Every structure is written in C-alpha cells, then in structure tokens.
Amino acid sequence: MNQAPPRRPRLDASFLRTPLGWPYLLTPLIPVAVALDLAGASASIVFAASALGIVPTAALMGRATEELAARSGPGVGGLLNVTFGNAPELIIALFALGKGLQEVVKASIVGSIIGNILLVLGAAMLAGGIGRQKQTFSRTGVSIQTSMLLLAAAALVMPAIFELVEGKGLPQPGAEAVNYGSTVEQLSLAVAIVLIVTYVAGLFFSLKTHRDIFNPEYEDDDSWGWSTRTSVLALAVAGVLVGVMSEVLVGSISEASHAIGLSEFFIGVIVVAIVGNAAEHWVAVLVAIKDKMDLAVNIAIGSSAQVALFVAPVLVIASFFLGPHPLALVFNGFELGAILLAVLIANYVTQDGESTWFEGVQLLAVYFVFGLAFYFA
Numbered sequence: 566m567n568q569a570p571p572r573r574p575r576l577d578a579s580f581l582r583t584p585l586g587w588p589y590l591l592t593p594l595i596p597v598a599v600a601l602d603l604a605g606a607s608a609s610i611v612f613a614a615s616a617l618g619i620v621p622t623a624a625l626m627g628r629a630t631e632e633l634a635a636r637s638g639p640g641v642g643g644l645l646n647v648t649f650g651n652a653p654e655l656i657i658a659l660f661a662l663g664k665g666l667q668e669v670v671k672a673s674i675v676g677s678i679i680g681n682i683l684l685v686l687g688a689a690m691l692a693g694g695i696g697r698q699k700q701t702f703s704r705t706g707v708s709i710q711t712s713m714l715l716l717a718a719a720a721l722v723m724p725a726i727f728e729l730v731e732g733k734g735l736p737q738p739g740a741e742a743v744n745y746g747s748t749v750e751q752l753s754l755a756v757a758i759v760l761i762v763t764y765v766a767g768l769f770f771s772l773k774t775h776r777d778i779f780n781p782e783y784e785d786d787d788s789w790g791w792s793t794r795t796s797v798l799a800l801a802v803a804g805v806l807v808g809v810m811s812e813v814l815v816g817s818i819s820e821a822s823h824a825i826g827l828s829e830f831f832i833g834v835i836v837v838a839i840v841g842n843a844a845e846h847w848v849a850v851l852v853a854i855k856d857k858m859d860l861a862v863n864i865a866i867g868s869s870a871q872v873a874l875f876v877a878p879v880l881v882i883a884s885f886f887l888g889p890h891p892l893a894l895v896f897n898g899f900e901l902g903a904i905l906l907a908v909l910i911a912n913y914v915t916q917d918g919e920s921t922w923f924e925g926v927q928l929l930a931v932y933f934v935f936g937l938a939f940y941f942a
Contacts, residue, residue: 616814652807658880667892678907735897764875834903
C-alpha cells in the first residue's frame with residue numbers, strides 16, 4: 566500500500582501566523598540592527614535590536630538542522646541535533662571571548678543551564694499541564710540526563726572551589742574580566758577535556774547503544790519538507806546571520822549595560838542566555854501543549870547538559886586562542902549557587918516521571934527569584 570507523500574505547507578504569510586512562525590516576524594530587525602550599528606546609534610538601541618534579531622536567525626538554524634536530521638536517519642540526525650542545538654549561544658560566546666568579556670561568557674553559560682532547567686521546563690510543565698491532571702515522561706531517559714548534568718555541575722564548580730581555597734577568591738558579579746594564575750587555567754583546561762570526553766561517551770550511549778531511550782518517535786505536524794540542498798543552504802545562511810548579529814550584540818554590551826542601568830553580569834546570565842535559545846525554548850512549550858512531555862523534557866534537560874558538557878569546555882579551549890587570556894572556570898558565588906540549586910531541583914522534580922502545572926509554576930518562581938538576585942547583585 567503506497568503511503569502519501571509528506572505534507573509540504575507553503576512558506577507564505579499564513580505560516581507566520583502559526584505558533585512556529587512568530588520568530589520570523591522579527592527578521593526585519595536584522596538589517597535594522599546592522600544599520601543602527603553602522604550609523605553609530607545609541608548602544609542600548611543597537612543592543613535591543615540585535616538581541617531580537619538573533620531570534621529569527623537561531624530559529625532558522627534550528628529548523629534547518631531538524632530538516633537535515635529528519636533526512637539523515639536517527640544516528641546522524643541525532644548527532645546533527647546535538648551539534649547545532651546550542652550553536653547560536655556558542656557563536657555569541659565566542660565573539661564575547663574575542664572582546665575580552667570573560668565574565669559575560671561565564672554568566673551566559675550559567676544562564677543557559679538554569680534557563681533550560683527552570684524557565685523552559687517550568688513553562689513547558691505549566692503550559693502542558695493546564696487542563697490535564699498530570700503528564701508523564703520516561704523516568705529512565707530523564708534520570709540519565711539529570712545524572713549527567715549533576716556530574717557536569719560537580720566538575721564545573723571544582724575550579725572555583727580550588728581558587729577559593731588556594732587562590733585569591735571568587736570574582737565579583739560586576740567584574741568584566743579577571744586574569745587568574747596559570748594553575749587554575751590549566752585546571753580548567755583539564756576539566757574541559759574530561760567533560761568533552763564524557764560528552765563523546767554520552768553521544769555514543771544516546772545515539773548508538775541506547776538510542777531508543779533518547780529518541781522517541783513523534784510525527785512532526787509542522788514539517789516544511791525541505792530538500793537536503795535547501796536545508797544546507799538555510800543552515801549556512803543562518804550561521805552567517807547569527808555571526809553578524811552576535812558581533813553587533815557583543816560590541817554593544819558594555820555601553821548598553823551602563824546606559825540602561827543593568828550590569829554585564831545580568832545581561833549575560835539572563836538576556837544573552839534567553840535570546841540565543843528563544844526559538845528552541847518555544848518549541849519545548851509547544852510540544853508540551855501537545856502532550857509530548859518526553860520531547861519537552863529532553864529539550865530542556867538535554868540542552869542544559871549539552872551546555873555543561875560541550876559548550877563550556879569548547880569555550881575554555883577556544884579561549885587559549887581568543888581574547889586576552891584563557892577562560893578559567895571560576896564562577897562567582899551567585900553563579901555557583903544557581904548551578905547547584907538548579908541541578909538539584911531538576912533531579913528532584915523529574916524523578917517520578919510525572920509533571921503538573923503547579924510544578925511548572927514552582928520552577929518559574931525559582932527562576933524569577935534567581936533573576937531578582939542577579940538584578941540586585
């Protein structure tokens with residue numbers, strides 16, 4: 566019996582009115598941000614325009630990756646997803662490293678970890694739980710993800726503990742760049758190598774030996790049905806646009822933080838962390854509304870684990886070639902507390918394999934409390 570060909574919805578104005586189409590309404594802000602930057606406009610305006618301009622570029626990159634993954638089989642497709650899943654925020658952080666904004670980079674790492682755990686998972690549980698008694702997801706899959714995240718968090722905080730005991734103490738939230746000694750920099754590099762090795766082992770585990778646990782089959786109701794050539798071209802265009810927007814955004818952070826009265830720490834841990842993953846965050850909420858909580862939880866917890874195990878180590882290694890000095894994984898007190906508390910909360914909330922809308926409210930409440938503390942820091 567012949568199967569019907571996949572649906573190929575038209576890319577017209579009607580798509581922009583769908584739940585997945587809204588990020589592309591911000592596309593005009595891409596040339597606007599570039600024009601404002603070239604014209605020497607106010608740093609705060611340039612920052613706002615470029616931050617919003619990153620959203621459609623990240624959405625396009627994510628969609629192109631999904632289309633390629635769908636055509637490549639579960640193994641290669643999963644590898645594509647994990648490779649490009651956090652590409653926008655990695656690109657932003659690389660530009661920040663080049664500008665010497667070391668503390669902003671570390672704040673964005675922490676912001677991505679806690680944002681995925683608390684903001685994204687909380688919003689998904691709240692939106693998906695409304696009108697339902699409860700939602701369920703695989704306890705086995707999520708317990709493996711949260712265990713990886715807990716072990717990664719333990720590794721990430723050790724350089725800070727070393728510096729607290731043996732060095733000159735933890736950095737202040739308002740610091741822009743702190744040059745630590747070679748010992749803690751070498752320790753950070755060694756930790757980064759261990760995390761990347763663990764990440765590679767995790768890829769083999771999730772994509773090869775236990776891929777059925779991590780890759781539940783869901784019908785994609787919103788597939789565009791792109792060809793491979795179109796997907797590769799879209800991915801390349803999105804990469805270039807993310808790079809352009811990242812350079813404009815990072816170049817305006819210092820002046821914008823003073824102009825709008827927000828610290829660079831707050832901008833890194835909240836604003837930069839959110840805009841780089843806004844489209845992916847929205848997808849997690851959408852699939853939760855469709856009662857696909859396995860996928861929603863995998864997006865939230867999996868993205869946090871990827872940041873801790875892959876993005877942070879890559880940035881440490883890259884810092885030996887970019888910026889004024891290597892990036893030491895020495896987080897300030899607020900960042901350490903946020904990482905540890907968020908990871909512990911993730912383990913506790915997901916251990917029963919069930920969620921309700923009130924659990925979502927609680928996760929969002931914790932995130933807003935963290936945000937308030939970061940604002941006043």
